[in-house]
Amino acid sequence: MNALNIAEYVHALGLQAKVASALMARADAAIKNRALKALARLLRDNAQALAADNAKDLERAIAAGLSAPMVDRLRLGLKAIETCALGCEQLATMPDIIGEVVGLKQQESGIRVGQMRVPIGVFGMVFESRPNVTIEAASLSIKSGNAAILRGGSEAIESNKALARLVQQALAEAGLPQNAVQLVQTTDREAVGRLIAMPEYVDVIIPRGGKGLIERISREAKVPVIKHLDGNCHTYVDDPCDIAMAVKVADNAKTQKYSPCNASEGLLVARGAAARFLPQIGAVYAAKGVEMRCDAEAQALLAPLAGAQVVPATEQDWSTEYLAPIISVKVVAGVDEAIAHINRYSSHHTDAIITTDHRHAQRFLREVDSASVMVNASTRFADGFEYGLGAEIGISTDKFHARGPVGIEGLTSLKWVVLGNGEVRG
Amino acid sequence: MNALNIAEYVHALGLQAKVASALMARADAAIKNRALKALARLLRDNAQALAADNAKDLERAIAAGLSAPMVDRLRLGLKAIETCALGCEQLATMPDIIGEVVGLKQQESGIRVGQMRVPIGVFGMVFESRPNVTIEAASLSIKSGNAAILRGGSEAIESNKALARLVQQALAEAGLPQNAVQLVQTTDREAVGRLIAMPEYVDVIIPRGGKGLIERISREAKVPVIKHLDGNCHTYVDDPCDIAMAVKVADNAKTQKYSPCNASEGLLVARGAAARFLPQIGAVYAAKGVEMRCDAEAQALLAPLAGAQVVPATEQDWSTEYLAPIISVKVVAGVDEAIAHINRYSSHHTDAIITTDHRHAQRFLREVDSASVMVNASTRFADGFEYGLGAEIGISTDKFHARGPVGIEGLTSLKWVVLGNGEVRG
Incomplete structure (x- = not known):
């Protein structure tokens, strides 16, 4: 024609x-x-x-x-x-x-x-x-x-x-x-x-x-x-939290599948939980060949791990959707800095907090400006079937009409x- | 600047x-x-x-x-x-x-x-x-x-x-x-x-x-x-209906105010109700100086009224928002033709049926593709305050997000x- x-x-x-x-x-x-x-x-x-x-x-x-x-x-x-x-x-x-x-x-x-x-x-x-x-x-x-x-x-x-x-x-x-x-x-x-x-x-x-x-x-x-643009999703490990749960969820959010838009591309960790949490998740990621792009504090905790692929993160990393065995890792002061980082760098698709603090959970749910906000669950759940919609025609990162x-x-x-x-x- | x-x-x-x-x-x-x-x-x-x-x-x-x-x-x-x-x-x-x-x-x-x-x-x-x-x-x-x-x-x-x-x-x-x-x-x-x-x-x-x-x-x-484009709203007087109610509502829908977007610009009348209804509403409109732009059947019933301004409608009239003391008038076979006419010519803002027939009411509500569909009420009610919204930022004639x-x-x-x-x- x-x-x-x-x-x-x-x-x-x-x-x-x-x-x-x-x-x-x-x-x-x-x-x-x-x-x-x-x-x-x-x-x-x-x-x-x-x-x-x-x-x-x-x-x-x-x-x-x-x-x-x-x-x-x-x-x-x-x-x-x-x-x-x-x-x-x-x-x-x-x-x-x-x-x-x-x-x-x-x-x-x-x-x-x-x-x-x-x-x-x-x-x-x-x-x-x-x-x-x-x-x-x-x-x-x-x-x-x-x-x-x-x-x-x-x-x-x-x-x-x-x-x-x-x-x-x-x-x-x-x-x-x-x-x-x-x-x-x-x-x-x-x-x-x-x-x-x-x-x-x-x-x-x-x-x-x-x-x-x-x-x-x-x-x-x-x-x-x-429209559905990027899926630059985050998992934030709060202080206080259940460290074993945090390891399980952060592992699933990154490694269960690398290509979906709801896989986590960024890992934020509260300073108070970093020394306990990062070596454990770092060992898991190292075993699965996941490269960790870290800020200085995270790098100091992760670099000593046997077999860990640890490299310094650039500014670019915070906004990148890898869709690959790569994750950015950053230590933050607490829930305030986590929310600010996510609202600045995430693609407003799906972001999760792992916490045992009720007020932190409420603030995260309310203040993170993303289509899906989660408490103590893997970002991989952001999906029409998992949400009980029966099926999905797509995932919207817009705020207008459907989100x-x-x-x-x-x-x-x-x-x-x-x-x-x-x-x-x- | x-x-x-x-x-x-x-x-x-x-x-x-x-x-x-x-x-x-x-x-x-x-x-x-x-x-x-x-x-x-x-x-x-x-x-x-x-x-x-x-x-x-x-x-x-x-x-x-x-x-x-x-x-x-x-x-x-x-x-x-x-x-x-x-x-x-x-x-x-x-x-x-x-x-x-x-x-x-x-x-x-x-x-x-x-x-x-x-x-x-x-x-x-x-x-x-x-x-x-x-x-x-x-x-x-x-x-x-x-x-x-x-x-x-x-x-x-x-x-x-x-x-x-x-x-x-x-x-x-x-x-x-x-x-x-x-x-x-x-x-x-x-x-x-x-x-x-x-x-x-x-x-x-x-x-x-x-x-x-x-x-x-x-x-x-x-x-x-x-966005809010035209308000080409209709009142359809069905057969059967309460003729006194139809006269009261059709009067209000057109003449309570001429400039609002929710005033009726078109009046449709079922053939079975036309001979009883049109002379009555025609007398009301004539007394208020409302010009009636009619199809042949409506004109035959309205032209004999003393003081009535009755002129033949053109194709253009069916889609016109007058915002003035003018109304188009058309006799239709019944609810099917009314729905078809409205879906073709209305601006999808607000359309009303005056009826006592439950099935006609249900069909009108379901099938008329407008932002507001009404049974036995004046189109002038299409308003945020009247709907209990407290206030309105506007009226949308779109289907997406807000309608x-x-x-x-x-x-x-x-x-x-x-x-x-x-x-x-x-």
């Missing part, structure tokens, strides 16, 4: 999505759940065919010389397909929040005023690599009564097309409009530029991918963006309902 | 607001309420001096040939000052929602997860004309624990400066940072361009004013905008709190 054709094509997708969104908004819960269960069945019935389509993408990726981790992210094996199917079934069993009315109260005038939860309308999703995001986004869109326009990465186009066909089949089986979930069928980048600039059709854009992609979309979008893991609720809005008996304004 | 100086000046306001916002976010409810009560007292104590400052603006406005309604909007009389003072006192008596934790539930892993209501941070407000908006915005900002940067219209600069001085005095008296509310002291338009493009300091922009202002700001802002009247809650965000006992992710 040339640029003009792409503009027309994306425009048509937008119009179709808008029309479908009105039907989705009033669809019964039972019918949406029927579509989700049909999708789960179709995924299982077509698992072999999906794997074959995915093989085409994998072949192309290997031929193009993509790195092994990239190829791995692209893989849609039988196990991943089963996980997608289970996710759809789980969503089907969750309560439907559309139409729920909250806070209905009578006012002085006699009218009763409350708020009704309604779908946002149409969301556009731009994502890279992992084809199972197609199913996650489609199923959340169906459950939340929205329409979605999905734009996956060019490397996964065959997989995504095959998955989108099944989604539309499931919608049709349930009696819902097929255009409620549409995949952008061209890999031309021009299509993204169009998709993010149609406020008449698209209510919000959700990008998922590298920082470059998200920054570009935020800059160019003409509609609101639910932190975004589930079905983040894809909805509240409109006001007023129930009267002929009241007029005086 | 030249452009470079303005850039530096607005940048400094942003940095100061950011610093102040951290202090406001953790301020005790009692201290914020003390500032609000101090502001009420200062407004009353300085009412004469404020009126004198306001007189300078009025003089300049009259000399510049501003229209009488414009001059009137600019006027800050003793009564308006007392209303501002009462508003501050009312906010001081309202519960503080900052720090409130909702939905705390234990998850499978053992962690307890909930959401804490927190201020958004810094909001920028750009408004025209009415200087009392300075006090409304300042008091809502204080109560919600945010910092605000206010940019009023150049025509009200002396009044706004005097009001802002009192706000900062009240903040200081209560022990809060004076920079929690700052007024942009230059009337140069360049300052607005800067204010709306500082995502590092300003979290959201709230424009209040004409459609031109709001469209320009939405187009150029680099941060989210809570409809925006009170304190719309100036807040929810962050996740996780309370653990040393849990780690497996």
